Amino acid sequence: MASTTETKQKKMLILKSADNDEFEIEESVGVQSETIKNLVEDGFTFVPLPNVYTKALIKIIDYLKKHANKTDSNDEEIKTFDKDFVNTTFDDLFELVSAANYLHISCLMNMLCQTIADRIKDKSPEAVRKIFHINCDYTPEEEAKIRKANAQAFEGQFDESLD
Amino acid sequence: MKLSISGTAFQMNNAEGFSKSFFVFQRDVSSANSIFHHQQSSCLWHCTMPPDITDLPENVVNAILMRLPLRDAVRTSILSKKWRYKWCKVPQLTLGDELWKTTNNLLSPSIKFTAIMYNILTLHSGPEWHSASALRFSSGTDTNCLPHFSPVQVEALGPSKISHLALENLRLEYGSVQFLAAVVPRRLSSALNYLKRLYVSLGELDDLSCSFRLIRSSPCLQDLEVKVSMEELMMKLMKFAAFIRGIEYVKRVGRVRNNRHKAGNGAIKLLLAKSPMLVRMLIEPNLYWVDKEKGVKILAELTTYKRASRIAKAECQLERKWT
Numbered sequence: 183m184a185s186t187t188e189t190k191q192k193k194m195l196i197l198k199s200a201d202n203d204e205f206e207i208e209e210s211v212g213v214q215s216e217t218i219k220n221l222v223e224d225g226f227t228f229v230p231l232p233n234v235y236t237k238a239l240i241k242i243i244d245y246l247k248k249h250a251n252k253t254d255s256n257d258e259e260i261k262t263f264d265k266d267f268v269n270t271t272f273d274d275l276f277e278l279v280s281a282a283n284y285l286h287i288s289c290l291m292n293m294l295c296q297t298i299a300d301r302i303k304d305k306s307p308e309a310v311r312k313i314f315h316i317n318c319d320y321t322p323e324e325e326a327k328i329r330k331a332n333a334q335a336f337e338g339q340f341d342e343s344l345d
Numbered sequence: 346m347k348l349s350i351s352g353t354a355f356q357m358n359n360a361e362g363f364s365k366s367f368f369v370f371q372r373d374v375s376s377a378n379s380i381f382h383h384q385q386s387s388c389l390w391h392c393t394m395p396p397d398i399t400d401l402p403e404n405v406v407n408a409i410l411m412r413l414p415l416r417d418a419v420r421t422s423i424l425s426k427k428w429r430y431k432w433c434k435v436p437q438l439t440l441g442d443e444l445w446k447t448t449n450n451l452l453s454p455s456i457k458f459t460a461i462m463y464n465i466l467t468l469h470s471g472p473e474w475h476s477a478s479a480l481r482f483s484s485g486t487d488t489n490c491l492p493h494f495s496p497v498q499v500e501a502l503g504p505s506k507i508s509h510l511a512l513e514n515l516r517l518e519y520g521s522v523q524f525l526a527a528v529v530p531r532r533l534s535s536a537l538n539y540l541k542r543l544y545v546s547l548g549e550l551d552d553l554s555c556s557f558r559l560i561r562s563s564p565c566l567q568d569l570e571v572k573v574s575m576e577e578l579m580m581k582l583m584k585f586a587a588f589i590r591g592i593e594y595v596k597r598v599g600r601v602r603n604n605r606h607k608a609g610n611g612a613i614k615l616l617l618a619k620s621p622m623l624v625r626m627l628i629e630p631n632l633y634w635v636d637k638e639k640g641v642k643i644l645a646e647l648t649t650y651k652r653a654s655r656i657a658k659a660e661c662q663l664e665r666k667w668t
Contacts, residue, residue: 276401279401279405280401280402280405283401283402283404283405291405291408292408295405295408295409295411295412296412298409298412299409299410299412299413299417300412302409302413302417303413303414303417304417307420307421307423307424310420310421310424311424311425314424316424316425316427316428317425318424318425319425319426320423320425320426325423328422328423328429329423332419332420332422334416334419335415335416335417335419335420336420336423
């Protein structure tokens with residue numbers, strides 16, 4: 183019967199990135215994202231993601247696929263995957279974190295935020311500025327004043343590297 | 346243009362009730378330059394996606410800052426004007442003892458600690474405390490490095506400030522209760538009206554009165570988690586607690602560590618009898634003393650206790666959970 187073959191077949195979803203690329207994934211993989219889950223619950227099978235670009239979406243789909251098949255036996259494998267996943271440039275991490283935030287994938291958000299925090303830890307303000315692409319709009323006097331107010335935080339040696 | 350704390354306060358009041366993005370924008374009014382920058386960058390964001398973290402949503406920036414050690418989070422104040430007070434709005438601050446440990450043994454850690462606390466308390470004394478909904482004091486087991494305050498230092502810290510905190514969640518790890526015992530005055534000038542969750546890990550006898558004061562001053566307390574290393578201490582604390590206002594509102598008592606069967610049960614009995622709002626109580630017996638068979642006995646005994654709340658549920662965790 184048609185209905186039984188349909189239920190046996192896996193339900194698929196189509197995700198459309200901001201650069202208009204389309205990706206077909208299994209519903210069970212997609213619903214790890216709260217945003218997608220809500221849409222699926224409302225009956226959508228085509229999900230446009232105007233805030234997520236193809237490059238980030240490919241990586242995130244990889245992540246979701248890997249984590250959808252999580253069992254006790256492949257725990258180590260997933261750990262290695264996650265480690266590789268975050269081993270990328272800061273700019274990629276920022277793009278991924280804003281995509282994960284938009285898609286509401288909390289485990290991915292936690293992992294990315296922790297990675298970013300761990301990597302900017304102990305860096306000098308100048309290095310952090312470059313990493314975050316921030317233009318300093320303080321005058322030297324203002325900067326000195328803030329440094330003095332929180333002198334404790336600025337004591338010691340800092341890491342100047344940008345990776 | 347200078348951005349003072351009072352100025353921020355005014356803007357924050359203005360922004361109340363508006364959307365978050367408007368709120369960010371409002372803060373930027375203090376500098377015409379940054380308005381321009383903001384519009385420019387948000388335009389770019391839509392066209393070419395510049396990886397400028399300032400355009401990351403506020404919750405993402407907070408999530409990152411929250412995971413940084415406090416020292417690193419404070420340093421972000423120097424990045425740019427936009428970042429000046431970002432760390433003050435982080436929903437959770439973690440103060441660990443690595444902050445006031447000194448490499449120079451001759452210098453008392455309390456000196457460094459007082460300076461840090463003074464900075465945090467004064468910077469957060471403005472409206473920004475409202476977003477600091479969780480404050481976590483952690484400390485290692487090395488109690489020697491814990492600061493001891495003289496009355497003068499306490500005065501300098503502004504003890505009343507503690508009561509103004511819009512704290513919702515307070516976690517006092519082992520040893521750090523001593524710090525608060527010094528900072529919290531005998532009587533809080535105003536109640537900790539926002540405090541909903543309190544976790545206390547007790548070690549020494551003099552911790553008791555401070556925890557007692559905290560519980561008494563928290564009329565809205567809902568979750569109470571007490572970890573004690575000595576069962577007599579637990580008994581005493583609960584005897585205190587049974588007569589105070591705050592306990593009437595406690596909805597959930599998490600993890601009453603029950604070291605030895607007999608003494609700990611007295612505390613549980615008291616809590617059950619005196620908390621009309623209690624919904625759930627989790628009891629975690631020390632598995633060294635309590636085996637499964639004994640645990641079942643405890644559970645059976647629990648059902649015979651008089652309860653002030655009709656819906657209170659007492660659960661006993663009999664198996665070790667590895668997390």
